Amino acid sequence: MPSDFLSNLYVFILAGFVGFELIKRVSPLLHTPLMSLTNALDAIVVVAAIIIAGRQETKLSVILGLIAVAASFSNMVGGFFITDRMLRMFKSGKPKKS
Amino acid sequence: MSSAASMQLIHTTYIVSVVLFILAIKWLSSPTTAKRGVLSGEIAAALALAATLADPEVHEYKWIVVALVVGAGVGIPLGMVKITAVPQRTALSHAFGALSASLIGIAEYYVGIPRLTHFGMGEIGLEVVIGSLTFTGSLIAAAKLQEIKFIPQRPVVYKGQNIVSLSVLAVAVLLIIALVINPEQPYLFPIMVVISLVFGVLLVTPIGGADMPTVISLLNSYAGFTAALLGFVLNSKVLVVAGALDGSSGFILSVIMCKAMNRSFTNVMFGAFGQVQTSGAAAQETRTVRSASPEEAAEILAAASKVVVVPGYGMAVAQAQHKVRELFDNLTKKGVEVTFGIHPVAGRMPGHMNVLLAEADIPYDRLKEMDDVNSELPQTDVALVIGANDVTNPAARTDPGSPIYGMPILDVDKARTVMVIKRSMNPGFAGIDNPLYYFDKTLMLFGDAKGFVGDIVRELSGNSSH
Numbered sequence: 001m002p003s004d005f006l007s008n009l010y011v012f013i014l015a016g017f018v019g020f021e022l023i024k025r026v027s028p029l030l031h032t033p034l035m036s037l038t039n040a041l042d043a044i045v046v047v048a049a050i051i052i053a054g055r056q057e058t059k060l061s062v063i064l065g066l067i068a069v070a071a072s073f074s075n076m077v078g079g080f081f082i083t084d085r086m087l088r089m090f091k092s093g094k095p096k097k098s
Numbered sequence: 099m100s101s102a103a104s105m106q107l108i109h110t111t112y113i114v115s116v117v118l119f120i121l122a123i124k125w126l127s128s129p130t131t132a133k134r135g136v137l138s139g140e141i142a143a144a145l146a147l148a149a150t151l152a153d154p155e156v157h158e159y160k161w162i163v164v165a166l167v168v169g170a171g172v173g174i175p176l177g178m179v180k181i182t183a184v185p186q187r188t189a190l191s192h193a194f195g196a197l198s199a200s201l202i203g204i205a206e207y208y209v210g211i212p213r214l215t216h217f218g219m220g221e222i223g224l225e226v227v228i229g230s231l232t233f234t235g236s237l238i239a240a241a242k243l244q245e246i247k248f249i250p251q252r253p254v255v256y257k258g259q260n261i262v263s264l265s266v267l268a269v270a271v272l273l274i275i276a277l278v279i280n281p282e283q284p285y286l287f288p289i290m291v292v293i294s295l296v297f298g299v300l301l302v303t304p305i306g307g308a309d310m311p312t313v314i315s316l317l318n319s320y321a322g323f324t325a326a327l328l329g330f331v332l333n334s335k336v337l338v339v340a341g342a343l344d345g346s347s348g349f350i351l352s353v354i355m356c357k358a359m360n361r362s363f364t365n366v367m368f369g370a371f372g373q374v375q376t377s378g379a380a381a382q383e384t385r386t387v388r389s390a391s392p393e394e395a396a397e398i399l400a401a402a403s404k405v406v407v408v409p410g411y412g413m414a415v416a417q418a419q420h421k422v423r424e425l426f427d428n429l430t431k432k433g434v435e436v437t438f439g440i441h442p443v444a445g446r447m448p449g450h451m452n453v454l455l456a457e458a459d460i461p462y463d464r465l466k467e468m469d470d471v472n473s474e475l476p477q478t479d480v481a482l483v484i485g486a487n488d489v490t491n492p493a494a495r496t497d498p499g500s501p502i503y504g505m506p507i508l509d510v511d512k513a514r515t516v517m518v519i520k521r522s523m524n525p526g527f528a529g530i531d532n533p534l535y536y537f538d539k540t541l542m543l544f545g546d547a548k549g550f551v552g553d554i555v556r557e558l559s560g561n562s563s564h
Contacts, residue, residue: 002217004333011335012326015342018120023347025127028354028442028467031449032184034126034347035318039191041119041139042325042344045198046169047150048332052205053165054156061205062158066165068205072198073169074176075191076143081177082187084136086453089181090129093461 040079118142193236200229223274234298319348396557402479412485439471
């Protein structure tokens with residue numbers, strides 16, 4: 001097995017465990033924002049898309065890369081936007097607002 | 099700056115981003131720190147983006163900026179949709195994420211053919227297959243949730259369906275193997291992509307109705323693992339981490355959804371829920387139900403000291419949540435303790451009902467999870483069910499012949515009085531009869547949820563002012 005693969009596998013396993021432990025603790029109250037936030041984080045794929053498009057190796061790779069940039073960046077922008085919007089809606093009943 | 103130094107700076111930035119990603123999810127665990135979590139995620143994304151644009155490998159910017167602008171132009175309106183439309187927006191974003199990762203994998207294959215190893219080909223093949231099926235699967239899911247005309251919302255099943263679907267998947271796997279043996283077969287690659295796209299359609303079309311929360315979580319997990327696989331392909335740790343976090347999040351949510359319906363993964367994927375029909379439904383037609391008017395309902399509610407409201411997606415469809423908020427205010431003012439019992443699969447995606455109620459300004463500490471509510475229900479005067487059906491069906495506890503037997507439910511039948519707002523006696527989404535409606539303690543409030551709750555509110559405020 002290539003050594004790159006092995007080091008990626010280590011990272012994957014550790015990150016998977018960290019994710020598992022953290023996400024288990026997220027209140028069911030926030031499961032919808034959780035999904036939109038992890039979606040926005042996942043849109044970090046945009047960095048790979050930028051590299052593919054920016055390297056300008058072949059016409060095909062540039063076109064596919066640019067579509068990928070647009071698709072993932074829309075997730076990033078939209079995901080953060082809607083997560084923030086939803087979280088603003090959650091108000092505590094403690095300080096009684098009129 | 100020298101190329102080596104700038105690469106070091108880029109990698110350092112990526113590491114900072116990864117730490118901020120993890121903090122983002124950690125802070126999202128509670129409503130008090132959640133906004134900090136979003137900020138942390140935004141900073142992480144901005145840093146990674148800036149570092150990548152500074153990468154010496156990137157030669158051309160004009161078109162990248164255009165693509166970013168287009169992406170923002172699509173993303174911002176999608177971030178502004180109504181809260182009822184959040185499930186389809188989420189499914190669409192799974193589709194975009196999977197599309198993006200697949201396209202990068204495809205580009206990487208064609209650029210890399212001459213230097214591809216067998217192992218690297220395996221990674222790309224797997225990544226592109228999962229990404230492509232997630233893309234079309236998520237599009238179908240989004241279309242079903244949006245209730246687009248040509249896409250049937252109810253599960254579509256035919257004889258031998260599972261065999262057909264699994265054969266298509268098997269062909270895709272065989273094509274990966276063929277490509278691993280000899281990566282230089284560029285004509286096989288598009289066939290593999292098309293077959294994966296077809297499999298995605300076949301995978302999600304038979305699923306529908308009450309299973310949508312599970313499907314959307316599963317697709318979330320596929321989209322995450324696709325990104326992680328792409329990280330393996332490109333040897334990019336930041337993608338591996340982000341993908342692993344997203345993938346495990348979707349996976350945990352799928353498990354929670356499956357448990358909340360007492361079903362296994364395989365059952366959700368390969369056994370369409372809508373097909374199940376109760377055998378005893380016809381025998382129950384002769385039973386009588388008691389109904390009540392808004393005035394009577396208002397009197398009973400005003401006399402209660404503890405009320406639990408059980409909302410379902412029907413409440414959101416009827417746009418009744420703002421009237422429910424008025425009811426909540428009115429009863430709270432009269433000294434009645436009102437809480438909301440939220441079943442994990444209420445709504446169309448995990449947590450959907452909570453966001454819908456939060457949007458209507460109902461304080462989140464009044465929204466209770468199933469287990470907490472179930473321990474309170476025996477001391478509850480009135481359980482008011484609005485637009486929910488199967489999640490309150492006591493047959494899940496008592497009738498081993500019921501298709502939902504074993505599913506955890508909200509035990510509203512343990513409250514002293516149960517009131518159910520319903521349009522008619524038609525069985526719900528899954529076509530399962532609900533014995534709750536025939537109990538002596540149950541009062542049926544027939545009507546549109548918004549109108550009926552509005553009438554109750556009018557009665558309540560009338561009593562206090564006159």
